[in-house]
Amino acid sequence: MLVERSRPAANVVDGKIYVAGGVNNFNSSNWMEVFDPKTQTWEFVLCPLSKRCSSYISKNAVIEGRIFYMCVNKCVVYKPEEDRWEAIEGFTNLNFGWTWLSYCVIDKVLCSFRDLVGMKWYCTRRQSWMNMKGLIGLPKFDSYSCAHMADYDGKLAVFWTNGYGYKEKTIWCAVIAIEKRNGGEDIWGTVEWLDPLLTVPKSFRFECVVAATV
Structure with missing residues (x-):
């Protein structure tokens, strides 16, 4: 550079x-x-x-x-x-929602996650964060959940842990297909895959999630 x-x-x-x-x-x-x-x-x-x-x-x-x-x-x-x-200008809705823990862009849509609040997406026309609809089968996240998101070949990959207060944690993953409906006014998520992946020590924490092609 x-x-x-x-x-x-x-x-x-x-x-x-x-x-x-x-x-x-x-x-x-x-x-x-x-x-x-x-x-x-x-x-x-x-x-x-x-x-x-x-x-x-x-x-x-x-x-x-x-x-x-x-x-x-x-x-x-x-x-x-x-x-x-x-x-x-100002501390806009975009800034407010963007301070949440994890975010990524899927098919030109900015998606974000926050514990208890769940999945959100940013509507550039309304300049406001909206609830992602659908998501049937996705478990409710606890207040201590730390989820991270990534673009997985045009789909939303979400990783999180459970087992707070125990000796070990379990890493879970869900793959969610994103669909624009109602002329792009609504975003729907369809859970295509959901499974536990790995058991890790209690001290484990996520730093980032990156999708790579080898």
Whole structure:
């Protein structure tokens, strides 16, 4: 990369890798850079909203071709196709829901999980978090549940543990197919697979879940 970065945010849009944050002394010219695999070159991306940004990016995701960055309590959006930046003012509903434990994007839909609240998805038109419908067969999560989500070939993979207060925990996994209904106004989840996977020590905790193709 063109500058040294520590724990930046990286996202892929139209085959290019956009890397942002992770620079202590950043400005509008070096906060973001992009890598083009075809030319094998890095280039800086000018960010006119750098005063709203920070070195540490707590959340980031690509939704409908736009990259969303949550910097502390402020959110900025970049649309590479138009080279256009947008500021989401205030502590919006997006920011509030995004502070939950786990999230991922499935078929351009931002999904999130929180204990007791369950599965949510973000409606960009309403700018509000909505309940995911369906999910028949998915167990109710306890207040101590720590679930993590990942995009598994276009489906939602959810991992969580149970066994709180016991000597051991069990890792569970569910694979959920996501379907848009009512013109995209509703999101339904169909549980296609659900099973315990592994018994682990009580001290076990999730750091992240990543789907990889080998």
